[in-house]
Amino acid sequence: MFIDSHCHLNFPELSSQLPAIREAMTQAQVDRALCICTTMEEFPAVHALATQYHNFWCTVGVHPDNEGVHEPSEQELLAHAALPRVVAIGETGLDYYGMEDRKGGRSIADLQWQRERFRTHIRAARACGKPLIIHTRSAADDTLAILREEGEDGHHNRAGGVFHCFTESIEVARAALDLGYYLSFSGIITFKSAQALRDVVAMVPLDRLLIETDSPYLAPVPYRGKVNTPAYVPLVAQQIATTKNLPLEAVAQASSRNFETLFAGVGT
Template sequence: MYVDSHCHLDYPGLIDDLPGVVARARNAGVSHMVTISTKLSQFAGVRAIAERFDNIYCSVGVHPHEAGEEAPSSVEHLLELARHPKVVGIGETGLDYFYEHSPRAAQQESFRLHIRAARESGLPLIVHSRDADKDTIRILQEEQRDGPCPGLIHCFSSGPELAEKSIEMGFYISLSGIVTFKGAKDLQATVRTLPLDRLLIETDSPYLAPVPHRGKTNEPAFVAHTAAAVAALQGVTVEQVADATTTNFFRLFRRCQGGE
């Protein structure tokens, strides 16, 4: 059994065939999915997908790309939206200095609001970090002085420092189809060193389809290929990766059915 801990089922390429996407995921052994919020203005649509399917949950938050236009007005606003029983995480939030679609100051302020909402709600923080490892680590460490919050670094593609510091703070590391790419040698070397009991798997669909589907629209069913790649890198069986990442998912996302 697999879990896709991060997908975007409201995006073009998936929303138009939701029953088919869900059926193919089920046939591939995917038991649960979390569809991720990137804009508060579109959160109602994300939540509606989670309400429609028993095995789909959602998050609430603002992607760093949108932080300049859609930053949450307050921690209380996020907490109010997060009270819905199908909301299992806060985010995705974080920092993206690769594209910089939003000013860095706006990204950082939005990130801090999300961290505080995660701490107050007890829901896991879903962190996006691209070309921003040092600031991601710094802000997480600064905010944790006021108390820890659960969380994960999603679609991890950074170096060992972000992984090590995040795990020290109690976070999990979520791996996507990038680990199957030929050119991802540095990432693959890091994945070999990570503890299996801190790993999750995801698709980030409709993006980043793993080999052998690279270049196609990604979907939750393809998370099995990521699990196989992680198993090969860790020197364990696919079944061990499936069991561990599923157990880790329910340990982190406690609101999901089957959680502890």
Template sequence: MLIDSHCHLDFDELSADLDGVMARAAAAGVTGMVTISTRVEKFSTYAGLAEQHENIWCSVGTHPHNAHEELHITADDLIRLSAHPKCVAIGEAGLDYHYDNSPREAQAEGFRRHIAASRATGLPLVIHSREADEDMARILEEETEQGAFPFVLHCFSSGPELARRGLALGGYVSFSGIITFRNAEEIRAVAEVVPADRYLVETDAPYLAPVPHRGKPNEPSYVLHTAQKLAEVRGTDLETVANESTGNFARLFSKTGLA
């Protein structure tokens, strides 16, 4: 049994054939998935998808690309929306210095609001971090001093130092199809040493399809390939990775009731 802890089922590549996506996921042993929010103003879409399927959950949050467009969204707004019974996480939110689609000040301000909502609700914060390792670690450490909150560094593509500092704060690390890419040695090195009780698997579908599906739209069934590669990297078997990652998901995303 595997859980895709991060996908975007509302995106056209998946929503156009959602029944097929769900059937292929079930055939691959993927028994649940979280469709992740990128804009709070679209929350009804994410919640609607989750309401229609027992094994789909959702989150509420603003992707850093869109931070400047949703600075009117407060932590209280996030807290209120997260009370939906199928909403199991806050985010995704964070810092993206690769594209800088939103001013960095807006990204940081929005991110701290999401942290406040996570701290208040106890729901895990789904963190997007790209080429912002030092600022990300600093903000996480500063905010943890104000009160701990659960979080996962999703689609991990950073260096070992951010992983180390995030884990030291009690965070989790989630691995995507990137670990199957030929040039991802640094990420595989992190995956090898992350504690067994602190990692998740995901697709980030429809992006980042793993080998052997590079170049195609990604989908939740493909998380199987990530889990297989993770087992290889960690010197174990698929069953172990499935059991560990699913147990970790159930513990972190406790509102799913899977624990």
């Protein structure tokens, strides 16, 4: 009934509890999950989840915030994307958040390596015809500009993809939709302080949204602050249903249909 379109089940908070997590998913009617890769070093573990379990799939890519890790070439990404049950490139994108604290006071100009990495991932996605998983934080203008520069204009021969864990403005949402991208919402939309984001949810067409947990992070209310799992993704769907004044089943069906449309070969 529900699909978690973005989770990190290989992370230590979750990997040791996988049987219990899968049972909780079954009880919550969460039928499928997409396991997201954040470094090339972790890809074998992420891919193993997808090949071991019939209702898991995976991606290949390097998160924009990861430094000191193996930097893949376009050809390397393509080779991994050709493996069974790899359905997307990413997560990739730009992260300028916390320039003073998290990035040692460097300037945005100093993060050219992020922008080059992002371009490599976009080119690989276009070459293999698989969608992008986009992470953008405090970097929406550059994220959109680079997508356009690389040919992601919403028309012909584009990779397409999804802006995951969307937390940007309505204006950024409209721009992403204009490029043909989906928007995925996480447990953040259940937070009391997230009314502006719920306004975005109200605007996004039902046929262009996905639901996710980004587990083990961002657990929805009433589990905020606890370890998140894919079993909590129905709470995200419920908030979307409430915001849009729709039945929960309508959101479950639409988000699952969107997932199947975006990620070819995921089946049921």
